[in-house]
Amino acid sequence: MKVFLFEFATCFGDLPPSVAVEGLGMFKSLYEGFVEFCDVVSFLGLDVDFDVLSFDCDDKFICHLERSDFALIIAPETDWQLLKLTRIVEEVGVPNLGSSSKAIEVTSDKWELYRRLKGKVRMPKTSLRPMDPPFIVKPRVGCGGEGIRIADRVPDGYIAQEFVKGIDLSVSLIVGDGADVLSVNRQIIESFRYAGAEVPYEMREDVIETAFRVVEAIKGLFGYVGVDVILSSEEVYVVDVNARITTPSILFRDVYGMNLARILVRNYEGKRGFEHAPKRRMRLRKVEGNRENAYVSYGGYSLIKEVLDG
Numbered sequence: 001m002k003v004f005l006f007e008f009a010t011c012f013g014d015l016p017p018s019v020a021v022e023g024l025g026m027f028k029s030l031y032e033g034f035v036e037f038c039d040v041v042s043f044l045g046l047d048v049d050f051d052v053l054s055f056d057c058d059d060k061f062i063c064h065l066e067r068s069d070f071a072l073i074i075a076p077e078t079d080w081q082l083l084k085l086t087r088i089v090e091e092v093g094v095p096n097l098g099s100s101s102k103a104i105e106v107t108s109d110k111w112e113l114y115r116r117l118k119g120k121v122r123m124p125k126t127s128l129r130p131m132d133p134p135f136i137v138k139p140r141v142g143c144g145g146e147g148i149r150i151a152d153r154v155p156d157g158y159i160a161q162e163f164v165k166g167i168d169l170s171v172s173l174i175v176g177d178g179a180d181v182l183s184v185n186r187q188i189i190e191s192f193r194y195a196g197a198e199v200p201y202e203m204r205e206d207v208i209e210t211a212f213r214v215v216e217a218i219k220g221l222f223g224y225v226g227v228d229v230i231l232s233s234e235e236v237y238v239v240d241v242n243a244r245i246t247t248p249s250i251l252f253r254d255v256y257g258m259n260l261a262r263i264l265v266r267n268y269e270g271k272r273g274f275e276h277a278p279k280r281r282m283r284l285r286k287v288e289g290n291r292e293n294a295y296v297s298y299g300g301y302s303l304i305k306e307v308l309d310g
Contacts, residue, residue: 013045017299
């Protein structure tokens with residue numbers, strides 16, 4: 001079996017190092033999982049050491065797709081990259097371990113996502129025009145917290161959103177014939193930007209039920225899906241949906257003993273069930289500097305794994 005593992009920063013190499021280091025971490029963790037039971041085909045744009053199967057051709061993306069049994073695409077929503085690449089996978093006809101382009105078209109556009117989920121789950125008030133302060137603005141199409149800030153006007157291509165204070169969480173799910181929770185994670189957010197995660201967080205019923213309602217509302221979500229929420233005064237607000245692998249998954253093998261790559265293939269085959277009881281709590285931190293004890297380092301940034309207990 002050959003799996004084409006494509007992670008935008010690792011393979012194309014044209015994202016800022018502060019973002020690319022997260023992509024490299026996701027690539028590494030999935031690569032380590034896939035090689036336990038299949039061949040991984042890919043190509044590298046970053047100067048990193050991975051012994052992946054690669055082919056010499058002009059269009060590497062298409063070439064690798066055509067020689068693979070499955071494809072897994074991890075890419076930013078920015079500039080519709082995830083959507084564009086997923087459409088190519090669908091056109092070539094290679095089985096996709098991730099979500100459909102129809103679902104990604106909804107989740108990539110935060111205004112469209114708000115329109116789709118409004119009335120189904122609680123969300124911060126959102127508008128294309130200025131709101132009563134304080135409010136934040138965020139790009140309609142973007143990821144990683146880039147461009148989010150407190151503002152008094154709404155630039156072109158942005159939305160305004162009510163500023164909700166609370167605990168930043170993400171729910172990692174596997175979606176197939178049904179939906180199963182992999183993990184609830186606490187997100188470390190600094191100045192609206194992603195800086196790491198603590199895994200796991202309390203498996204709150206209200207948080208999980210909210211994530212399930214999100215999945216039910218967006219047709220075509222499949223494989224790994226991340227739902228970002230804010231837990232504020234016992235209310236759960238949905239703020240984003242990622243129809244792709246997210247950074248907390250880097251810790252899942254260490255915390256749960258699970259092989260996420262195998263779970264993704266089993267999910268495609270219609271098989272459910274995985275190890276879920278956490279063995280320990282851990283933190284993933286993104287820090288400046290190339291650290292010797294880092295899980296990955298790139299361009300002056302590192303991802304550090306820390307055991308919190310267990």
